Amino acid sequence: SASYPFFGRHQSGIVTAAQDRLHFAAFDVADGVSRNELIELLQDWSYAASRLTAGLDVSPTGATGGSLAAPPDDTGEARGLPAAGLTVTIGVGPTLFTTADGTDRFGLASRRPPALIELPHFSGDQLIEAASGGDLCIQACSDDPQVAVHAIRNLSRIAFGRASLRWSQLGFGRTSSTTRGQTTLRNLFGFKDGTANVKAEDTAAVDEGVWAAAGDGAGWMAGGSYLVARKIRMTIETWDHASLGEQQTVIGRDKAEGAPLSGGTEFTEPDFTVAATDGGGPAIAPDSHVALAHPRNNDGATLLRRGYNFVDGNDELGRLNAGLFFLCFNRDARRQFVPIQQALARSDRMSEYVKHVGSAIFAIPPGASEGGWVGETLF
Numbered sequence: 001s002a003s004y005p006f007f008g009r010h011q012s013g014i015v016t017a018a019q020d021r022l023h024f025a026a027f028d029v030a031d032g033v034s035r036n037e038l039i040e041l042l043q044d045w046s047y048a049a050s051r052l053t054a055g056l057d058v059s060p061t062g063a064t065g066g067s068l069a070a071p072p073d074d075t076g077e078a079r080g081l082p083a084a085g086l087t088v089t090i091g092v093g094p095t096l097f098t099t100a101d102g103t104d105r106f107g108l109a110s111r112r113p114p115a116l117i118e119l120p121h122f123s124g125d126q127l128i129e130a131a132s133g134g135d136l137c138i139q140a141c142s143d144d145p146q147v148a149v150h151a152i153r154n155l156s157r158i159a160f161g162r163a164s165l166r167w168s169q170l171g172f173g174r175t176s177s178t179t180r181g182q183t184t185l186r187n188l189f190g191f192k193d194g195t196a197n198v199k200a201e202d203t204a205a206v207d208e209g210v211w212a213a214a215g216d217g218a219g220w221m222a223g224g225s226y227l228v229a230r231k232i233r234m235t236i237e238t239w240d241h242a243s244l245g246e247q248q249t250v251i252g253r254d255k256a257e258g259a260p261l262s263g264g265t266e267f268t269e270p271d272f273t274v275a276a277t278d279g280g281g282p283a284i285a286p287d288s289h290v291a292l293a294h295p296r297n298n299d300g301a302t303l304l305r306r307g308y309n310f311v312d313g314n315d316e317l318g319r320l321n322a323g324l325f326f327l328c329f330n331r332d333a334r335r336q337f338v339p340i341q342q343a344l345a346r347s348d349r350m351s352e353y354v355k356h357v358g359s360a361i362f363a364i365p366p367g368a369s370e371g372g373w374v375g376e377t378l379f
């Protein structure tokens with residue numbers, strides 16, 4: 001099974017071939033924690049993550065090597081399981097730099113990257129406070145759900161007394177491919193998702209649209225990125241009553257192959273000038289998801305999407321509580337995620353079938369070198 005190193009120029013879990021499973025967690029730093037204690041937490045997380053991603057327990061003593069009189073260092077449920085492609089990606093949220101009332105808790109306010117904005121309110125947002133925001137985040141991706149959950153559980157435990165879980169999300173069935181070698185899987189609308197994604201092999205597009213550069217306004221973020229998380233509930237039951245034709249019009253691609261409605265096969269570029277065969281306007285509707293999200297409609301802006309499907313059981317009306325946990329990495333959300341989401345929120349035909357209920361943004365610092373820790377360039 002795959003294993004990815006924790007250390008490197010960039011954090012893994014971004015251009016890494018998207019794994020099948022996700023456990024994402026947002027944390028709040030406890031009141032009274034000092035700047036040094038925050039640094040120690042990031043050091044402890046990095047050390048533990050470097051072991052977990054190698055398929056090891058969080059410490060050499062681990063789940064069973066310690067004293068019989070003390071709780072074990074590691075909770076043990078990943079014993080016997082391989083690394084299963086685990087990546088642990090650590091981020092810092094806007095409230096770590098400046099709280100809503102302007103408090104500079106850790107002397108970091110002047111270090112806040114201009115790109116680490118508070119996301120604006122988007123038309124149609126129905127955000128739940130308890131599923132939004134956070135001082136810190138950890139994205140754990142793996143091909144084995146138990147490995148991802150074990151990572152979040154043990155990293156939360158290491159944070160005890162310093163940071164506590166604010167919200168977390170499990171995901172399955174990657175809705176994006178991030179390398180050319182991967183096949184495109186489907187989201188819960190049944191459509192291929194990730195076809196026109198930025199892929200790891202497109203190094204020019206990755207440099208242009210994913211990695212922050214030294215001159216972007218925060219030198220310490222060079223080689224890092226910005227992560228936007230949106231929990232998007234799908235009104236599955238309404239969608240399932242929509243005709244195949246309507247579903248395809250909403251997306252702008254056909255359901256069988258994922259080909260653009262302007263013709264061709266999955267990876268043919270959409271042509272927004274081709275007319276529909278029935279003569280009633282363009283083949284790809286201007287209010288379709290693909291037309292609105294396409295770089296042509298957004299001054300060339302792209303996103304590296306890395307989301308997952310979720311089903312959190314059902315609601316009290318017997319409807320599946322399901323949707324897409326949308327994750328994307330971009331170099332500057334002010335030029336990329338925000339204008340794209342504004343275009344979608346304004347007129348996306350898909351809006352009738354989705355509801356944004358969670359939202360967060362995090363700066364993802366560059367990777368650390370062997371023995372270092374994620375966040376070391378910030379302090």
Ligand code: HEM
Nearest residue numbers: 191192193194195196197232290293294295324340341354
């Ligand atoms: C493309 C589904 C939310 C940005 C697509 C495609 C599908 C899809 C099926 C076409 C295949 C592909 O190229 O991947 C969905 C669903 C969503 C959702 C079901 C919500 C439940 C979003 C959001 C954004 C976004 C919130 C960003 C704000 C994009 C972009 C493309 C895309 C940039 C590629 C457009 C292109 O270049 O052709 N999405 N999407 N999507 N989506 Fe979404």
